[in-house]
Amino acid sequence: MGQRASQSGESYGRSSSLLESIESDPPPLSREPDDSSGGRISRIARFPRRAVLRLRGQGLLLPSVVSAGLFFLVPLALLLVYSFGSVNLLDYQVYFGWTISNYTSIIRSIYLGVMLRSLALSLGATLACLLIGFPVAYTIARARGRRQAVLLVMIMVPFWTSFIVRTYGIYNVISYNGPLDRLLNAIGLVHGQLQSLLFQPAGIGIGIVYSYLPLMVLPIYVALERIEPNLLLAASDLGAGPRRVLRRVVVPLAAPGIVAGCFLVGIPATGEYTIPAILGGGKAVMYGNVVSDQFLSLGNYPFGSAIAMALTVLILAVLLWLRSRAAKVESRTSR
Amino acid sequence: MRQRRVTMSGVITTLVMIFLYAPIVAVVVFSVDRDPLLLHWTGFTVHWYDVAVHDPGVSADFVTSLEAAGLSTVLSLAVAITAGLWFRRASARARRMFDFLTYSRIVLPEVLVALGLFTLMQKLGIPLGLWAIIVGHVVFNSAYATVIIQARFATLGMSLEQAAADLGASPWRVFRRVTMPLLRPAVLVAALLAISFSFDDVVSSLFLGGTSAETIPVLLFGMIRLHVTPEVNAIGAGQMLITTVTFAIAGLITVLRPTGAGEMLGFGRRAAR
DSSP states (O other), X not given: OHHHHHHHHHHHHHHOHHHHHHHHSOXXXXXXXXXXXXXXXXXXXXXXXXXXHHHTSGGGGHHHIIIIIIIIIHHXXXXXXXXXXXXXXXXXXXXXXXXXXXXXXXXXXXXXXXXXXXXXXXXXXXXXXXXXXXXXXXXXXXXXXXXXXXXXXXXXXXXXXXHHHHHHHHHHHHSTTSHHHHHHHHTTSSOSSOOOSTTSHXXXXXXXXXXXXXHHHHHHHHXXXXXXXXXXXXXXXXXXXXXXXXXXXXXXXXXXXHHHHHHHHHHHHHTOOHHHHHHTTTOOOSXXXXXXXXXXXXXXXXXXXXXHHHHHHHXXXXXXXXXXXXXXXXXXXXX | OHHHHHHHHHHHHHHHHHHHHHHHHHHHHHHTBOOTTOSSOOOBOOHHHHHHHTXXXXXXXXHHHHHHHHHHHHHHHXXXXXXXXXXXXXXXXXXXXXXXXXXXXXXXXXXXXXXXXXXXXXXXTOOOSHHHHHHXXXXXXXXXXXXXXXXXXXXXXXXXXXXXHHTTOOHHHHIIIIIHHHHHHHHHHHHHHHHHHHHHOOHHHHHHSTTTOOOHHHHXXXXXXXXXXXXXXXXXXXXXXXXXXXXXXXXXXXXXXOOSOHHXXXXXXXXXX
16 A cells, blocks of 8 residues: 555656646745645645645556456356366266366367367468458558558558458358359369368368458568568669569568568467357367357367467467567667 | 569559458348349349338347447446546556556457456346347447547646646536536547447357347347348348448547547457457
8 A cells, every 4th residue: 555655656756747847836926925834735736746646546457457357358268177177978067177188089089180280270360361362451551642642541451341241251252153163163273063161171271261361461562561672673783683673672571561561460360269150050160169169069168278278378478479579679670 | 573563562562451351242232232132233122221211129239339339438437437546546566557457358358358248147146138248349349439538638637737736616516617628629539439339249249139239230140140031131241331331430539639549449349459
C-alpha cells in the first residue's frame, strides 16, 4: 500500500511542473492580499492534486486485470493444470494429478502423425502465400500514386468483408463440379473422374491462402517500399542482371517483411478452426481442429489440454526465436 | 528482361485479384439468383432475402449477434480506456508486462483461448450462452481496443488535462471534458472494429454459445456444413454488408482523423493471431 502511494507520488512529481509552477509562483492578479494560508489559488491547486492522484490509482487497471487475467490467463492456466490430469473415459470425470502421460501419449498416439501433417499443411499454405504474395507486393510497390493506392485497397477490401462468407465462397469454388474442378479438367490436370478438392488437404490450403493472403502482401509491400531505389540502380550498374538484383538485393532487403508476413499467416493458420471445419468436411486435419475435437466431441479434456499446451509452447518458441533474430538484425544494421 | 518480369508479377497480381473477388461476388450473385439449385443464372429475385428475413431463427440469431457485438464492444472500450489512463503512469516494467499480455491475447490462436474459457465455464458450472460469448469476444476485442487507444494516448501528452485540473476541474470533469473529446476518434475506430470483429467471429461464438445462444456467423457455419440452401447466400451477403460497412467507416475515420490506428486497419483481428 505504502509502496503504491510513493510510486504514484513519484510519477506525480515528475510530470507536474505546471502545477508546481502555479503553486510556487502564483499570478499576482488573482491573489488576495491578506490570505496567506487558505488562498483561492492554492486551494484550487491542492484539490486537483489529491483528486488526480486518486484517478491515477491502480484501480484503473482492474478492468484489464479481469479481461487479461480472469478471462485469458486463468483459462490458459486451467488448461495447463488439466494437461497433467487424467480422465475416466466412461463417465468423463477428470482427475487432477501430476502425470505426464498426456504428453507422452502425444508422441505415441496416432495423433502425432495427424499433428505433424497439420503443421506441414500450415507450413505449406504459408509458403504458398509467400510465393503468390511476393509478386503482388512487388507490383504494388512498383506502382505509383493513384494506381498504388487502388491496388492496396483492393488487396485489403476482401479482408474487411466477412470471414465466414469468404470461406463459404471458396467452398463453392472448390466444390464438386465447381469452377475450379471444371478449370482443372479443361486444362487437363484432372481427367475423367472428377476429383473434387473439397474435403482434401489441398482444398484447405487454398482456403487458407485465400483468407490470409492480404496479411502476407502488406508487410512485404512495406519492406519493398522502403528499399532505396539507388541500391537497385547501383546493383545493375555494377553488372547484375535483373534476376540477380532480385535475388541478391531485393529479397534480402525485404527479408524482415517476408518474415513478418510468414508469421502473420503461419500462426493463425496453424490454429485455424473454421476453414478446415468447412473445407475439410469434419475430418480433423489442422491443429486447431485436432485440439477442439478433444474437447467438443471426444471429451478428453486432459489430452486436449496437453496438445493445446504443446501448440502454445510451439508458438511462444517461434515468437521468441523471431525476437532474438530481430534483435540480431538490429545490432548488425546499427553497427 | 526487366520488362518481362514486371508483366509476370503484373499477371500474377491480376489473377490474384480475380481469385480474391470472384468467390465473394459469386455469393452475392447467387443470393439474387432464382435457381433453387444454384447451378445457373435464371433471373433476378429477392426471394431468398425474403425467406431469410421471415425466418424466426435468423432474426433470433441476428438479435444475439447484435447483443454480443454491442455489449462486448462497450466492455472492451471500458477496459481499453481505463488501461490507457493507467498506462501513462505505469513504470517501464509494468508497461512491458502489460504490453506482453495485450499482444499475447492478439497473437495466440483464438481456438486456445476459447477452449480455455469453455473448460473454465464447465469447471465452474457457469452455463454457456450469450454472456460466455461476450466474455470470449472481450478477450480479443479489449486487446485491439487497448492497442488503438494507447496509440492515441501516446500522441496526446498530458498538458491539456493538467491545465484543466489546474483551473479547478474535478478529475471526472477533466476526463469528460478534456480527455474523452481528445480520445473520441480513436474510441470510435476501436468501437467499430470491435463491432465488426464480434459480428464476424465464429470460433468463440461457436464454442461458448452452447445450445442457448447462436450468432449469425455460427448459423452460417452450421448451414454451410450441413445443408446448403440458397438462403445461405442471402444471409451471408447481409452479414458481409454489415461487417464491411462497419469496417469501412472505421477506415474512413482513420484516414480523415488522427487516431494512431492506421496500421491496425491493415492488419485487423486475424492479423496477428
